[in-house]
Amino acid sequence: MTGGLPKGEVFSADCPSRRLLGEVTSKWGVLVLVALREGPLRWSELLRRIGGVSEKMLARTLRSFEAEGLVLRDARPVVPPHVEYSLTEAGHEVTARLVPLVAWAEEHAVRTSGAGDRAHG
Amino acid sequence: MTGGLPKGEVFSADCPSRRLLGEVTSKWGVLVLVALREGPLRWSELLRRIGGVSEKMLARTLRSFEAEGLVLRDARPVVPPHVEYSLTEAGHEVTARLVPLVAWAEEHAVRTSGAGDRAHG
DNA sequence: CAGCATCCGAGAAGATACTG
DNA sequence: CAGTATCTTCTCGGATGCTG
Numbered sequence: 001m002t003g004g005l006p007k008g009e010v011f012s013a014d015c016p017s018r019r020l021l022g023e024v025t026s027k028w029g030v031l032v033l034v035a036l037r038e039g040p041l042r043w044s045e046l047l048r049r050i051g052g053v054s055e056k057m058l059a060r061t062l063r064s065f066e067a068e069g070l071v072l073r074d075a076r077p078v079v080p081p082h083v084e085y086s087l088t089e090a091g092h093e094v095t096a097r098l099v100p101l102v103a104w105a106e107e108h109a110v111r112t113s114g115a116g117d118r119a120h121g
Numbered sequence: 122m123t124g125g126l127p128k129g130e131v132f133s134a135d136c137p138s139r140r141l142l143g144e145v146t147s148k149w150g151v152l153v154l155v156a157l158r159e160g161p162l163r164w165s166e167l168l169r170r171i172g173g174v175s176e177k178m179l180a181r182t183l184r185s186f187e188a189e190g191l192v193l194r195d196a197r198p199v200v201p202p203h204v205e206y207s208l209t210e211a212g213h214e215v216t217a218r219l220v221p222l223v224a225w226a227e228e229h230a231v232r233t234s235g236a237g238d239r240a241h242g
Numbered sequence: 243c244a245g246c247a248t249c250c251g252a253g254a255a256g257a258t259a260c261t262g
Numbered sequence: 263c264a265g266t267a268t269c270t271t272c273t274c275g276g277a278t279g280c281t282g
Contacts, residue, residue: 005220010223015230031132044243081282083244097225106126176264177266178255201263
């Protein structure tokens, strides 16, 4: 029994879901998806918003998401280039599942970063 | 506005939530947590269940989760060693948020793996 | 402004052998 | 059974420079 998972095939080393899961849970992947969930953003906006990301990693992340069908790239041929990235429907689906996780991490980071976690209450 | 996140501090490069998030979304981290959510498992059971994991990575993952307070290690001093790992309450919290994500990945892996959604190279 | 190519170091990750 | 120790390989990811 896998108890909630469709089949529990992620536990197989060669299951394709492993790769997909790895991409959306990658260091910059989650942040890109979460950043885009409120609406389309431009390249430079993403770069500023996601603290610490390099151009290389942002580009790599966006391109793989684009190939995966999670992110849509809208490049307009104006003379200062204008490119916007947005979530596809699939992108919104996965991001919706990502947000509670990120929220949890933000809430619990304070506990684990300090020393004592005294449970009272 | 962060739209749903507590503060959206994950976007700051030095936010402690980054590290925590990185651990629970790590390649083997998600699988360990999800595997444990149905109940305690022994070392060897985890090793078999999680296809492709090495002893080293399983040990490392388990130990960091233990330090993080997500996993509980119960070692009984019997002569063939018997050690069980289980989720703490915090572990169950985060795993509950992880499962929908894994389920999504399993469902979508089939589409993205072989499907002909690739225009033409 | 929006990207890509290249080089390079650090750490992740794997295989295997060994131990209590 | 449940790990640890060690060695090697490989990927991630940062810095930089170039292009349209």
